[in-house]
Amino acid sequence: MTGANDILQLDRAHVWHPCTQMKDHEQQPPLEIVRGDGSLVFDAAGRRYIDGISSWWVNLLGHAHPRLTRVLQEQAATLEQVIFAGFTHAPGARLAARLCAAAPGGYAKVFYADCGSAAVGQPRKRRFLSIVGAYHGETLGALSVGGLALYREKFAPLLLDTLLVPGPDCFRCPCQQTRATCAAECFAPMQAALDAHAADLAAVFIEPLVQCANGMNMYSPVYLKKLAAACAAAGVHLIADEIAVGFGRTGTLFACEQAGIAPDFMCLSKGLTGGYLPFAAVLVRDLQTFDAFYGEHAEQKAFYHSHSYTGNPMACRLALETLDILETEVLAALPARITALQHVLASLAGLEHVGETRQCGFIGAIELVAARAGKRAYPPEQRTGWQVYRAALRRGAILRPLGDVVYFMAPLTIPLDVLEELGAIARDSIREVTER
Ligand SMILES: Cc1ncc(COP(=O)(O)O)c(C=O)c1O
Missing domain, CATH: 3.90.1150.10 (Aspartate Aminotransferase, domain 1)
Structure with missing residues (x-):
């Protein structure tokens, strides 16, 4: 003992x-x-x-x-893990369908990962843009799109070349507007960066409504609305990192709902399993990206990236139960x-x-x-x-x-x-x- x-x-x-x-x-x-x-x-x-x-x-x-513990026990006793390449299972398929339907605007595909940082992903075009104070996790890719010096500085030589622009900072911003209306002036650096670099940019990363790691910096949905419109106009993907703010934290199931936007990609983790298991999902809104990897074997286009625990059945089962509990008991x-x-x-x-x-x-x-x-x-x-x-x-x-x-x-x-x-x-x- x-x-x-x-x-x-x-x-x-x-x-x-x-x-x-x-x-x-x-x-x-x-x-x-x-x-x-x-x-x-x-x-x-x-x-x-x-x-x-x-x-x-x-x-x-x-x-x-009690409900999450019960489904975890049931799932562990039935099927605790199985390779998700070439195989599927009910919790994985059901959860993908459920997340696609629940996210604002509707999504087409779900890719599972095993932690928030892994969900933040890999470069396709050359550069990403994110805002000062952003935090998206700690793999090199995720750290590269982070904007907090505390985490970045020691690893700076290893990071991808990311464009960092000032974002909204309502506590210290001189514009003195309320959070509900602000975002006019605060959006100017983002607009300027998109104007100057759109051709170069693969995507903009954003934590919707609250930059949690950046001292819980909260900003207006107006900023997000503008960002979604500007990204669409510039032909740049928008990636919403709802890892911290998703699943009711901001008062709605997803924070993006409050701005009425449907970003091209949405990263989910943390509350996804009620906090029981490390797990993450990337929601892909339309088929354009998926199709870029779709083709004959000889074309060698497949998305050959994975995680050992991708689609873990216990995590999927917990996520389904979490959504049930949220929708039937908690959100109301x-x-x-x-x-x-x-x-x-x-x-x-x-x-x-x-x-x-x-x-x-x-x-x-x-x-x-x-x-x-x-x-x-x-x-x-x-x-x-x-x-x-x-x-x-x-x-x-x-x-x-x-x-x-x-x-x-x-x-x-x-x-x-x-x-x-x-x-x-x-x-x-x-x-x-x-x-x-
Ligand atoms: C917004 C956001 N993105 C990504 C991450 C990284 O998630 P993980 O710690 O599971 O890798 C975090 C973690 O705090 C986060 O707050």
Whole structure:
């Protein structure tokens, strides 16, 4: 039998954790989580934590969801995996049809991958365009279309040549319009880039409505509408990365619905399996791309790319069940939760060091500032957001920040009283760190 201390020792000796300065663990060892239940997880000592960030945005319907656990068990006992080249199975075929029908505007084909980064894909024409602050994952292709220096810089010599243009930044933008109407001036750099480079560009990558990794930067659907129209006019594909924002997070099943657009490709992952298994799908809207790879064997045109776990039946089954639960139970109850989140954010907006609170559907963010006047940022070395995270952890909530942006991206099923508790923990933790 291995005790809690043994686990920490084994971890310390052998595990290299993702997105972590491992030296931090000399002072603050990782928490050993042993169990999840709904919006809560429990550590080895039995303490409960509200999962305010859905475990990196994947846990859509709460931990250990009885229906998801049941279909996973059933599927594992029946067919846990089979090669998806030359073979198919009911969950894979049904899910493809279901996703094609559910996505706005209707899609023709689905290609399965095994994580969000893999879903972001490979170049066909020469260059991609994306916006500053974009995050699309961490394979070299996905990193190449990312626009966050923190992730890009160390690998810059290895990356594809991508065109990065300034995108909407409503917190610091001088135009001072509201998010609902803004996008006129903010769209100008994108239009100029498309005008200048259309002939070169294979596609534009965009995270619809919220650049999550970029401090939950939220922007207007008007920007997306303009982008879709401009891409169509320029003959450049539009790829919507709904990996973080899809499946109800923004209040609609897909974020693109709010702009009334149907991008050429849509990348899905994270919530797709309710957060149970790594899995991703790329939706392809029309047959033009598919046909480019379609032909006689001798033509050697096939899309000869794959992942070992492509179309994993357990993941497909979980995704089908997730869609059922969303459509029959969760989406109808979402407006009440979105309103409750609005109240939580309103209760935080007046704090001395809150520069802004913002919300898109069931995603809420709190921008911490050293001074409200001029929206003066804290010196990064103070790690203000990180300190709030530690303070919240002591109070029983997981609110891992993005720099000095503390945010809520809780499971869509979080009970309203737990959401309120999460808000109270955020308030007390922010005050503890910023008002001392
Ligand atoms: C918008 C977006 N795209 C892609 C990814 C990469 O997904 P994964 O971590 O599963 O590779 C992420 C992960 O956070 C994301 O937020």
